Amino acid sequence: MKAASIRDIKKELSSHTNQELQELCLRLGRFKKENKELLTYLLFDSFDEDSYVASIKNYMDESFETINTASFFYIRKSVRKILRNVKKFIRYSPKKETEVELLLYFCEKLRDFKPSIKRSSQLRNSYNRQLVLAKKVLQDLHEDLQFEFEEKLEDLSPL
Template identity: 60%
Template sequence: MKAATIAQLKKELQFRSQDEVMQLCLRLARFKKENKELLTYLLFEADSEESYIEVVKQETDEMFSEINVNSFFYIKKSVRKILRTLKKYIRYSGDKATEVELLLYFCEKLKDFRPSIRRNTTLLNLYQRQLEYIAKKIPLLHEDLQHDYGLVLQELKE
């Protein structure tokens, strides 16, 4: 079965009643955890981006505290998982400022992590790639945010 385009789906949803659309959304949410998470964000958290960012930061803190530090293998695996989860939350938001703020927070946590990431090339490269990615995203933001996030970025590069 070939999936319909977004335009086709939008056109078809316009012809459905409000009750039918609600039933379709609920059925869609049952199939995949990500669909349910996105629906939760859109319904409950989209109106308060600051509180959403704080919740994501708290979850990131928890994930960093649960990392097994016995081996760099486990550290790398956990850090990649944290970054993957963070990118998923960023995708839900779709806001560039949220993306930059959460990635800067991730880099801060990674820089302060013990044992130091400087002792592992893979982790250091991952850190550097995120800093480069953030540097590309900052010019797309409002001027005030560019300045604030630029200062944080410079601090992380040192």
């Protein structure tokens, strides 16, 4: 089955009633966890971006605290999982400042993590890639926001 284009879907959705649209959204939410998470963001969190960012930061704090530090293998595996989830949460928000803020917070948590990530080249590379990505996204922001985030970025120098 070939998926329809966004244009065709938009045209088809405009011909449905509110009740039918509600049923379609609920049915869509049943199939994948990510669909349900996106609907949750759109319905509950998109109006208060600050609390959304705070909840993701809280998720990162809890996740970093529960990392098994027995070996760097487990640390790398856990850090990749955290980063994968954070990137998923970033995709839900259309705001670039949310992306920069969350990436910088991730880098901050990773830099301050004990044992030091300096002993693992994979973790250092992951840290540096996220800094480069944050710098790239930062260029698209308003000048005032750029200045604010550049100060944070300078504190997080590449390892």
